[in-house]
Amino acid sequence: MAGSGVAHLRGDEALLRVEDLVVEYRTSAGVVQAVSKVSFDVLPGETLGIVGESGCGKSTTGRAVLRLDTVTSGRIRFRERAIEDLDEREMRALRREMQMIFQDPVGSLNPRRPVRELVVEGLDIAGASRKEQEAAAGRVLAAVGLSDERFRDLLPRRLSGGQAQRVAIARALAVEPQLLICDEPVSALDVSVQAQILNLVEDLKRDLGLTVVFIAHDLNVVRTVSDRVLVMYLGKLCEFGTPEAVYAYPAHPYTRALLDSVPQPDAVDGFSGPALEGDLPSPLSPPTGCRFRTRCPRADELCASEEPQVAEVRPGQFAACHHPLPVPEVPTGSGDAALPIPVPVPVPARSTA
Amino acid sequence: MTEPLLLVSHLHMHIGSARGAVRAVDDVSLAIGAGQALGVVGESGSGKSMLARAIMGLLPPRAVRSGSILFEGRDLMALPVKQQRDLWGKRIGMVFQDPGRSLNPVVRVERQLTEGMRRHLGVGRAEARTRAVTLLDEVGVPDPERRLGNYPHQMSGGMRQRVMLAIALACEPDLLIADEPTTALDVTIQRQILDLLRRVQRSRGMAMMLISHDLSVVAGRTDRVAVMYAGRLAETGATREVFAAPRHRYTHALLDATPTLHQERHARLRVIEGSLPDPTAPPPGCRFHQRCTAAVEGCAGGPIEMESVGVDHRIACLNPVVTSHLVGAGGAHDGR
Numbered sequence: 071m072a073g074s075g076v077a078h079l080r081g082d083e084a085l086l087r088v089e090d091l092v093v094e095y096r097t098s099a100g101v102v103q104a105v106s107k108v109s110f111d112v113l114p115g116e117t118l119g120i121v122g123e124s125g126c127g128k129s130t131t132g133r134a135v136l137r138l139d140t141v142t143s144g145r146i147r148f149r150e151r152a153i154e155d156l157d158e159r160e161m162r163a164l165r166r167e168m169q170m171i172f173q174d175p176v177g178s179l180n181p182r183r184p185v186r187e188l189v190v191e192g193l194d195i196a197g198a199s200r201k202e203q204e205a206a207a208g209r210v211l212a213a214v215g216l217s218d219e220r221f222r223d224l225l226p227r228r229l230s231g232g233q234a235q236r237v238a239i240a241r242a243l244a245v246e247p248q249l250l251i252c253d254e255p256v257s258a259l260d261v262s263v264q265a266q267i268l269n270l271v272e273d274l275k276r277d278l279g280l281t282v283v284f285i286a287h288d289l290n291v292v293r294t295v296s297d298r299v300l301v302m303y304l305g306k307l308c309e310f311g312t313p314e315a316v317y318a319y320p321a322h323p324y325t326r327a328l329l330d331s332v333p334q335p336d337a338v339d340g341f342s343g344p345a346l347e348g349d350l351p352s353p354l355s356p357p358t359g360c361r362f363r364t365r366c367p368r369a370d371e372l373c374a375s376e377e378p379q380v381a382e383v384r385p386g387q388f389a390a391c392h393h394p395l396p397v398p399e400v401p402t403g404s405g406d407a408a409l410p411i412p413v414p415v416p417v418p419a420r421s422t423a
Numbered sequence: 424m425t426e427p428l429l430l431v432s433h434l435h436m437h438i439g440s441a442r443g444a445v446r447a448v449d450d451v452s453l454a455i456g457a458g459q460a461l462g463v464v465g466e467s468g469s470g471k472s473m474l475a476r477a478i479m480g481l482l483p484p485r486a487v488r489s490g491s492i493l494f495e496g497r498d499l500m501a502l503p504v505k506q507q508r509d510l511w512g513k514r515i516g517m518v519f520q521d522p523g524r525s526l527n528p529v530v531r532v533e534r535q536l537t538e539g540m541r542r543h544l545g546v547g548r549a550e551a552r553t554r555a556v557t558l559l560d561e562v563g564v565p566d567p568e569r570r571l572g573n574y575p576h577q578m579s580g581g582m583r584q585r586v587m588l589a590i591a592l593a594c595e596p597d598l599l600i601a602d603e604p605t606t607a608l609d610v611t612i613q614r615q616i617l618d619l620l621r622r623v624q625r626s627r628g629m630a631m632m633l634i635s636h637d638l639s640v641v642a643g644r645t646d647r648v649a650v651m652y653a654g655r656l657a658e659t660g661a662t663r664e665v666f667a668a669p670r671h672r673y674t675h676a677l678l679d680a681t682p683t684l685h686q687e688r689h690a691r692l693r694v695i696e697g698s699l700p701d702p703t704a705p706p707p708g709c710r711f712h713q714r715c716t717a718a719v720e721g722c723a724g725g726p727i728e729m730e731s732v733g734v735d736h737r738i739a740c741l742n743p744v745v746t747s748h749l750v751g752a753g754g755a756h757d758g759r
C-alpha cells in the first residue's frame with residue numbers, strides 16, 4: 071500500500087484536489103504521520119469513497135480538507151482557492167461551501183438546542199434573519215424527511231440514531247454547501263436505519279447536485295455509494311479507481327485482502343479468499359518502503375527498500391504497489407454463488423535487482 | 424432426536440427501570456445440539472446480549488427471569504447459585520464484544536488465564552502455566568510465553584480478543600457463547616478471529632452460540648440461526664435456508680436493506696421505515712407490524728406463535744414471504 075504520487079489526479083475540472091497531503095500528530099510517544107503524502111481529487115457531482123481500517127487516516131484526511139487539523143504539508147485546492155493560503159476569516163467563509171458530518175450523530179449536536187434551532191445554527195452564525203432561518207429550517211427538514219411537526223421542538227437526546235443523523239445532515243445542508251464530507255455517517259446505525267441514510271445521501275446528491283466525500287470502513291457501503299474509491303492503509307494511498315474495477319479486479323494486494331476479509335454467506339467457509347496474517351504495525355514506526363509489506367503475500371526486497379509510487383495499472387485504475395495483481399481470469403466477487411470463486415494465486419514477482 | 428445440549432423454553436427476562444419493565448427477552452425458545460453452532464442475529468436493542476446473559480445467569484440489577492434453561496437436562500434456573508457458577512467457566516464459556524472491558528486491566532494475562540483452570544480443574548500452578556501456553560498457541564498468539572507476562576493494554580484489540588477466547592476455552596467448555604466477538608475489530612482482524620472461532624469450534628466439537636448484528640458474520644459460520652426482533656424470536660432454521668429463503672417479513676426486509684459487495688453503483692437499498700418499538704411498551708401482536716409493509720389484519724392483534732414452515736424452520740409471521748424457488752437453487756438472496 072503504501073505509496074505516494076499523483077498519477078491518478080484528473081486535472082482541472084476537479085472541485086477538490088488534494089496533493090501530497092501530510093498530517094502529523096505529536097503524541098507523548100513520538101510523532102505520528104497520520105496521513106503521509108496522500109493525493110486525490112473529486113469531480114463535481116461525484117462521490118468519492120475513502121475506505122480502510124481504523125487508524126489509516128480517513129478521518130484525518132477529511133478534517134484536513136476543512137483545516138480542522140493543522141496540515142503539515144501538501145496542497146489542498148477547492149475550486150480555484152488554495153486552502154493553505156487562506157486566513158481564518160476566509161476559511162470560515164469557505165467552510166460554508168464544505169460541510170462535514172460525523173459518525174456519532176447525537177454527540178455532534180448541541181444537547182440543549184431543539185431541532186429547529188440546531189439545523190440553522192450555521193445560518194444564525196452567518197447573521198441570517200429569523201425569517202430566513204425559519205424558511206431554511208422548513209426546507210432542510212423536509213429534505214431529510216423530518217418535516218413532521220413533532221421533530222421541530224425535540225432535543226437531540228430524544229432522537230433515535232437515524233433521526234439524529236438526519237438532523238446533522240439537515241444542518242449541513244442549511245448553508246447550501248457544494249461539498250459534503252461524511253465521516254462514517256452510518257457506522258453507528260442499525261442496518262435498517264443505515265439504508266435510510268444511504269438512500270438519503272444519494273437523493274440529496276442527485277437533487278442538489280452535491281459533491282460527496284464518503285468515508286467508511288465498511289466495504290459494502292462504500293461500494294453502493296461511490297463513483298470512485300480510494301483505499302488507504304496506515305496513512306498511505308493503496309488504490310484508486312471505479313468501484314466496479316477495484317472490487318472485481320483489485321490491483322493492490324491490500325485491497326484484495328480487505329475484500330477477502332468481508333464475510334460472504336455463500337463462499338466456502340464464509341470468505342472468498344485467504345486471510346491476511348499479522349496485526350497492523352504501529353503508526354509511530356511504520357515499515358520502510360511499502361507500509362503494507364509486513365503483511366503482504368507478494369512482498370520482496372524491493373518493497374522493503376523503496377516506496378512504491380501510484381501508477382496506472384489498467385485504464386482508470388491506479389495502485390501504489392511494486393507488484394500489482396493481474397486481472398484474474400474469472401472476476402472474483404462476481405456475485406454468482408453457483409461458481410466456485412477462484413482465488414488468484416499470488417505469484418510474487420521476485421525482484422532480482 | 425437426542426436431547427439437545429441446551430434447551431431454552433419460554434424464557435423471559437424483564438428489567439426494572441424508571442419507565443417501567445424493559446421486556447428485553449420475551450418468550451424465547453431455542454435449542455442447541457452438542458457440537459452445533461447457532462447464530463443469533465438482530466439489530467441493536469433486540470435483546471441478543473440479554474438473552475446470553477439470561478442463559479448465563481449474569482443478570483443486570485432488577486432483572487427477573489422466568490421460563491426454563493435446560494443444560495444437559497438440568498434446569499440452570501433451579502440450580503443453587505454456587506452450582507450455576509461452577510457451570511459457567513467450566514462447561515459454558517463466554518466471550519464478550521469488548522475485550523478491553525472484560526479483561527482485568529491490572530492483572531497479567533497469565534493469572535487471568537490460569538485462574539479458572541486452577542479453580543475448576545484443580546490443576547497446579549506449573550501445569551496451569553503449561554496449559555496456558557498451549558492455549559495461547561491454539562488461538563494464534565505469537566510468542567505465548569512472553570505474552571503471559573503482559574497486561575491487556577500492552578496488546579492490540581485482536582490479540583486481546585484471542586486472549587479472551589483462550590480464557591473462555593481454558594476449561595474445555597461444551598458450549599461457547601460469543602457475544603459480538605468481532606464487532607470492535609477491523610475487518611482483516613475480524614476475519615482472523617472468525618476463522619479461529621470456527622476452527623476451534625470444529626476441532627473441539629464444541630457447541631457455540633454466535634451473536635452478531637451482522638447477518639453475514641453469522642451466515643458463513645453457523646449451522647442454525649435465530650433472528651431476534653424487539654425481544655422476540657422472528658425466525659429460526661438452518662442458516663443457509665433462512666438466508667436464502669427467509670419467510671418472516673422482518674428477516675426478508677433486513678436482508679434486502681443490507682448492502683453487499685456486488686451491489687450496483689447507486690443502487691437503492693430497501694428501507695425499513697421507523698425504528699425499534701419502545702421496549703417498555705412493545706405493541707401487541709407482531710412486534711414488527713408497525714414497520715411491516717405486508718401487515719394484514721391480525722398482525723396488530725393477539726400473540727403470534729412460532730409455527731413450522733419446513734424442516735426445522737419456524738417463523739412467527741401471519742403473512743409470510745412466499746417462496747417459489749427451491750432452497751439451494753439460488754434465488755432471492757444469492758450473492759449475499
Ligand SMILES: Nc1ncnc2c1ncn2[C@@H]1O[C@H](COP(=O)(O)OP(=O)(O)OP(=O)(O)O)[C@@H](O)[C@H]1O
Binds near residue numbers: 446469472
Ligand atoms: N441494565 C439494563 N437495564 C434496563 N434495560 C436494559 C439494560 N440492559 C439492556 N437493556 C435493554 O434491553 C433491551 C435489549 O438489550 P440488549 O443489550 O440485549 O440488546 P442487543 O441485541 O444485545 O443490542 P446490541 O446489538 O446493541 O448489543 C434493550 O431495549 C436495552 O435498552
Ligand SMILES: Nc1ncnc2c1ncn2[C@@H]1O[C@H](COP(=O)(O)OP(=O)(O)O)[C@@H](O)[C@H]1O
Binds near residue numbers: 123129
Ligand atoms: N488528535 C490526535 N492526536 C494524536 N494522534 C491522532 C489524533 N487523531 C488521530 N490520530 C492518529 O492518526 C492516525 C489516523 O487516525 P484517523 O484519521 O482517525 O484514522 P481513521 O479515521 O482512518 O480511523 C491514527 O494512528 C491515530 O491514532
Ligand code: SF4
Binds near residue numbers: 360362364369393
Ligand atoms: S507487493 Fe510490495 S509494494 Fe505491493 S503491496 Fe506488497 S509489499 Fe507493498
Ligand SMILES: [Mg+2]
Binds near residue numbers: 128129130254
Ligand atoms: Mg475515523
Ligand SMILES: [Mg+2]
Binds near residue numbers: 471472473602603
Ligand atoms: Mg449486545
